[in-house]
Amino acid sequence: MFEDTHDGHILLTPGPTPIHPRAQRALMRPMLGHMDPEVFALNGEIQQGLRMMYGTEPEAFTALLAGTGSLGMEAGFANLVEAGDEVLVCANGSFGRRMAEMAARYGARVRLVTAPLGEAIDPADVAAHLGGVGMVAVVHGETSTGVLNPVPEIARLVRRSGALLTVDAVTTAGMEPFHMAEWGVDYAYTGAQKCLSAPPGLAPVAIGERAFARYQARRTPTPLWYCDFGGLRDYWVEHTYHHTVPVNLHFALHAALQAALEEGLEARQARVRLLGHAVVTALTPLGFTHYVKDPAARLPTVLALRLPPGFDDAAVRAALRAREISVTGGLGPTAGLIWRLGLMGEAARPAPYRALMLALEDLLGERGVVDRFEEALGAVPV
Numbered sequence: 001m002f003e004d005t006h007d008g009h010i011l012l013t014p015g016p017t018p019i020h021p022r023a024q025r026a027l028m029r030p031m032l033g034h035m036d037p038e039v040f041a042l043n044g045e046i047q048q049g050l051r052m053m054y055g056t057e058p059e060a061f062t063a064l065l066a067g068t069g070s071l072g073m074e075a076g077f078a079n080l081v082e083a084g085d086e087v088l089v090c091a092n093g094s095f096g097r098r099m100a101e102m103a104a105r106y107g108a109r110v111r112l113v114t115a116p117l118g119e120a121i122d123p124a125d126v127a128a129h130l131g132g133v134g135m136v137a138v139v140h141g142e143t144s145t146g147v148l149n150p151v152p153e154i155a156r157l158v159r160r161s162g163a164l165l166t167v168d169a170v171t172t173a174g175m176e177p178f179h180m181a182e183w184g185v186d187y188a189y190t191g192a193q194k195c196l197s198a199p200p201g202l203a204p205v206a207i208g209e210r211a212f213a214r215y216q217a218r219r220t221p222t223p224l225w226y227c228d229f230g231g232l233r234d235y236w237v238e239h240t241y242h243h244t245v246p247v248n249l250h251f252a253l254h255a256a257l258q259a260a261l262e263e264g265l266e267a268r269q270a271r272v273r274l275l276g277h278a279v280v281t282a283l284t285p286l287g288f289t290h291y292v293k294d295p296a297a298r299l300p301t302v303l304a305l306r307l308p309p310g311f312d313d314a315a316v317r318a319a320l321r322a323r324e325i326s327v328t329g330g331l332g333p334t335a336g337l338i339w340r341l342g343l344m345g346e347a348a349r350p351a352p353y354r355a356l357m358l359a360l361e362d363l364l365g366e367r368g369v370v371d372r373f374e375e376a377l378g379a380v381p382v
């Protein structure tokens, strides 16, 4: 379960994550054309792998967009929203607010459902604002606060209302349970550099049948030509030219996705939980506490920890950076208040966190941090 794969700089950030060694090697493959039969075969395997990762219907349309996770977000609004549409956005952090901003730019009348910082969206608040709404958008795991939103409950309500549901799965798909078909999600996206540990520059998306039907019923063409759902189909299904896809990034993502599926999605979920438990066990006696109070609302892949009183956030992180360890602090209102430790993809391994524990013992003049970490990892061979 725990082959360690790190060398060089240690990334404990909530994205990008360390590149999987198989993805790193795949980047060395010689170039092939984007219309090459071998590339179409590889793309087909990627599409099949993404169906499994997202838990879609067997024939669902999946594809890669040539951009980061934010392009996956933007493509959803560009294709599924028209001027004047009512869109309900769940915004309890900076990525939820990014969704609201994008929806508005594509002409939506945006209704916001919010929650206090560090808390999950309440499905009852969603239910109360669904009248006349054509689409609901929610971030599954809010990276800015380490909060997991209750997507299955929200999806049940949205499906009953007839609205479409777009889910940001950037910190969850591939590492946490995600069941698009079973839950009733119509459009989902992630970024290659988060849970898959592939290089940044690709946004894997899944477009459900209802979302595609909505796209086909548009009164006006999708304003974002590059990510037009029909244009994507031309390339990914019809194998005709739309734009030149970044083939080398496809090679790397293919390798990372195969590695994830070979490891097993459930084994990956267990790996995240075990590492998270060990990190919390090691750091609690230093005065670190969970930022998200409700255990059910804690996002396992982004561990948000409140810093001990008097802890010099900037100085400690600068000292860690000097040792080639990158740790991310809070954002906006949580700056100086929390750390956000990434447990996505290859970051969720003992070696990089062991390096953090060792460095903290040394920098803070503490003892026992490493021992507690090792003990919590328990009998698992590391």
Ligand SMILES: *Cc1c(COP(=O)(O)O)cnc(C)c1O
Residues within 6 Å of the ligand: 015, 068, 069, 070, 071, 095, 139, 141, 142, 143, 168, 170, 171, 191
């Ligand atoms: C990282 C992230 C994004 C945006 O991805 P980029 O690859 O930076 O464009 C969107 N949503 C969430 C929840 C993220 O963590």
